[in-house]
Amino acid sequence: MGALGAAAWAAPPPGAPAAPRSVTAVAGYKLSVFAGAPANAAKSTKPDSILQLGDSVFVGYADALDGDGAIPGSHPPVQGRTEVIQYDLHGRMGKVFSVAGHNDGLMAYDAHTLWAMSNEDDHPVLTVIDLQSGSQAEYQPTTPLPHGGVDDMVIIKGVVYATASHHSVAPNGIVTGAPAVIAIGLNSASHTFDWKPVLASNAQVTHAVTGAAMTLNLTQPDSEAVAPNGDLIVDGVADSQLVIVHEPGTAAQSARMLPVRLYRNLWPLDDTRFAPAAKNAFLLFADTATNTLYRLDGDFVPGAAYSSGRGSVLKLDMSSGELTPVVIGLGQPNGMWFVTP
Structure with missing residues (x-):
C-alpha cells in the first residue's frame, strides 16, 4: 500500500x-x-458523475431518489428531479441545472452541449443541456430496453455509447443476453432516442490475463471511460471486472475481461480514469457518503489508470488487474475526472 501518515499530508x-x-x-x-x-x-x-468542459467542472448529484427516478415512498411512484452543478476550476459553485430523475451519467457531446443520463434502474431519461442558451430538452427511448435503465455515456468517433444496467427486470437482476452496452442517437422531433445493442451481457470475450476464451456474465455494467488508445472501458461494478472493448460498434469489435483485485481479493470498482499527459493535471473524485468533492495532486504517470471503489481511490494495473490504494478512509467514492487547468 505504501507508507501512510504525516508524509502523506503535503500542503x-x-x-x-x-x-x-x-x-x-x-x-x-x-x-x-x-x-x-x-x-x-x-x-x-x-x-457522482464528474466531467470537465472548458473552464468548468460539472457534477451530477443523485440526491435521495430511487434508481428509477422515483421519490422514495411515493405511491404510485412519482418521478423526482436532481441537479447538475457547474463549478469553476477552483471549486466555486456556479449555475445549477435541474434534470429529470436520478442523475448518474454526464457526457460532453461538444464544446457547449452537456448530456445528463438519469435512472440507471428503469425508465431512463436523457437531458440535453445547451450551455450557451441554457435551454434543456428531455429524451426517452423510442422502444423499451430489455434490461431496465441506462447509466453512463461516452463518445467515441462521433458515436455515443451507454451502459445498460440490469436491476429491475428479473428477480436476480440478470437478463440473459440483454445488452450491456448500447449505442444511442437522438430524434429531436419526437424527443426520443434510438438505441441498438453493441455488447451483450453474455458476450464471448477473452480473459485479459490468461488469454482464454470465456463468456461474460455482466450483472451490473456501470461507469464508462475511454482508454488512451480509444478502447471503450466498461465497469462491471457488481462483478469486480472491467470489460475492454476494442473498435466498439464495428465489424472489427473485440472484447477482453479484466478481473480487478486488491491483495488477491476481487474488488468492486465504481469509476476508472486515465491520467493525461499534462503535468499540472489533478484528479477530482466524489465521496457520495459525505457530499464532498476531493482534489488529488501528484506525479501522475500519463496513461496510468486510477479507479474508485469501496472506500478507496486506487491505482489500477491494466495488465494484471491488481490495485494499489492511493487514498483510503472514504465513505463511498464514486465519480472521477482528471482536470487539466
Missing part, C-alpha cells in the same frame, strides 16, 4: 481546505477538499 493547493484526517493519501500525493456540500445542500446531495 494542499493554495486556498484549498485540507481533507479530514480520517481520509488519507499515500506519500507522494497531496489531498484537499475541492468543494464541500453545495450551498443548496438540503437539495443537492450524493455527488
